Amino acid sequence: MKRILFIIPYIPYPLNSGGNQAFFNMIDYIRNKIDVSILLTPHSSSERKHIEDLKKIWNNVHFYIFTEKAPQVSSPCYYWILKKIKDSATRKIRRLLLKSKEKDLAREKTTIFNSYFKPLSTQYMEYVIELCKDFDIVQVEFYELISLGYLLPPTVTSIFVHHEIRYIHNENELPLFKKTTPIDYLYYKIAKDFEQAALKNYNYIIALTDTDKEILQNFIGKNHQIYTSPAVVKLDTNKVKPFTKTTYRLTFVGSENHYPNLDAINWFVKEIIPFLREQKTKFKLQIIGSWKSKFIKELESQYPEIELVGFIEDLHSFLNGSILLVPIRIGSGMRMKILDGIIAHAPIITTTKGVEGLNFRNESECIISDTPQEFANSITHLLSNPDLQEKLATQANKQLFAQYDQNRMLERRLNLYNKIFEEKG
Structure with missing residues (x-):
């Protein structure tokens, strides 16, 4: 059976966000039709528990769990002391921003200044490179992992699911700044160039809407293989109530x-x-x-x-x-x-x-x-x-x-995977 590996930066459970819902519903459908594996990176005990809960639901999905190991140094305490100093300084800077009389919420929260290339940890990248060799398709989701396209071996077919086009997000934020500077636009343009280059490293790109598909075609070229595959919200007809009016x-x-x-x-x-x-x-x-x-x-x-x-x-x-x-x-x-x-x-x-x-x-x-x-x-x-x-x-x-019938949308995604498998022979 053909094998597909999904790599995401978040734990897709519980279903407390739109992104989690979209990913969960898609995997829940195709796991009985394709050999599915998933790479997850928990960062807390609660996230590890969520993974264990997910394993019980997806008993036929193969889970790979990556955990970062602390660097080996002659005096390990130095590493943690430096980390605490860095974290403390970050918190102090953040408090100063919050106390500012001229608070600029858009500037404080913007993604513009962290959208350009920032390397993932060496341990994580080495783990991904080795793991991916055993799969026919590797699908990467969410902007945080977009740079993995540079690392995936040529023997696998790569897919990137673009839940939100980052340069469009950044473009929407700039007008909300109290004041914009040439440096703001510099970061915006650098991030946009990086996103464009990173996307070109994937064999296929999946957009959630036709609007995003058109934007991406104009962004990276109409010859690139870009498909629309909407996210799905599961409908439990037994729980849906009839329309109820409100006055407040x-x-x-x-x-x-x-x-x-x-x-x-x-x-x-x-x-x-x-x-x-x-x-x-x-x-x-x-x-x-x-x-x-x-x-x-x-x-x-x-x-x-x-x-x-x-x-x-x-x-x-x-x-x-x-x-x-x-x-x-x-x-x-x-x-x-x-x-x-x-x-x-x-x-x-x-x-x-x-x-x-x-x-x-x-x-x-x-x-x-x-x-x-x-x-x-x-x-x-x-x-x-x-x-x-x-x-x-x-x-x-x-x-x-x-x-947006859920069964048709899920079947549409499955058909795309089957098409890619056939093209690989």
């Missing part, structure tokens, strides 16, 4: 460690809530996911209209009876949160960027608003109009099943 309840899905989510919430509370207050709109925004920083706690204390609810086990049931907000201004790829909202029969208000790449139209399957006042007006209007809520939710649900 709003929801947002996403964790703050992904900056586009933090930017979305910051934009909402700082620029959209003032218009809602002016209109005397009564609402509660429940934010789902991991939000624990001092910054977000301060926002919660300043804006009693928002509520941090943490991780929700049954997300679709929780979203039902709410309006899902997707005020995203940064990124590319596919917003899984929109698919989750549609499955839950929650009407959606989004930005153009939030719904980019998905075939959902303004005032037909969702409402698209790109300025703070438009977004606030859309919320006020939709909260007071249950018939429109039901229309949007119903039509979006029909479109989801017509365009």
Whole structure:
């Protein structure tokens, strides 16, 4: 049987992010049809436990676990002392940034300054080189590992799954800086050149949307083999509730460690809530996911209209009876949160960027608003109009099943792998 190795930088369990959902659902489908192996790198005891939980679910998947070994020196304590000094200095610099009166959240959180080439550890690279020799296909996922394309042996067919095009992400962040400098654009251009060169080292590239596929074709050349294979949200029809109207309840899905989510919430509370207050709109925004920083706690204390609810086990049931907000201004790829909202029969208000790449139209399957006042007006209007809520939710649900049927999407990915196997002979 042909063998495929998946390499990802994150532990794809539990299913508490869109990326985890996309990867888990795809592996869960193809593991019974192809010989699947996966390379994971845990960084904590909790991540190691998640891997053990995953092994019980995927009992026919081969797991390779990489653990970095501390360097061997004559006096090991020096290594750890230097590491503690470095970590302490990093924390102090970060605290100074947070205390700055001219706080520039976009600049502080931007990926622009860490998007250019940074080598992976020598131990990890050597491990990958040796491991990959035994596989027909090696698939790498997420930007953090994009440089592995330079290392993979020519005897294997390489695939890179681009969940989010980094230079587009960086391009969206630059206008959000309080002030941009020539050096900012220098880092942006260096990172863009690196991304372009790194992608060309892969035999195949998978984009999540046709929009991203077109961007990548223009970026690295139309002759490169680029395919669209959307991410899949699993639908448990036994748990899905019928449409339920709301007069006040709003929801947002996403964790703050992904900056586009933090930017979305910051934009909402700082620029959209003032218009809602002016209109005397009564609402509660429940934010789902991991939000624990001092910054977000301060926002919660300043804006009693928002509520941090943490991780929700049954997300679709929780979203039902709410309006899902997707005020995203940064990124590319596919917003899984929109698919989750549609499955839950929650009407959606989004930005153009939030719904980019998905075939959902303004005032037909969702409402698209790109300025703070438009977004606030859309919320006020939709909260007071249950018939429109039901229309949007119903039509979006029909479109989801017509365009993004989970079985067809998974079969589409499987067919791509089978095509590559056939080409290898």
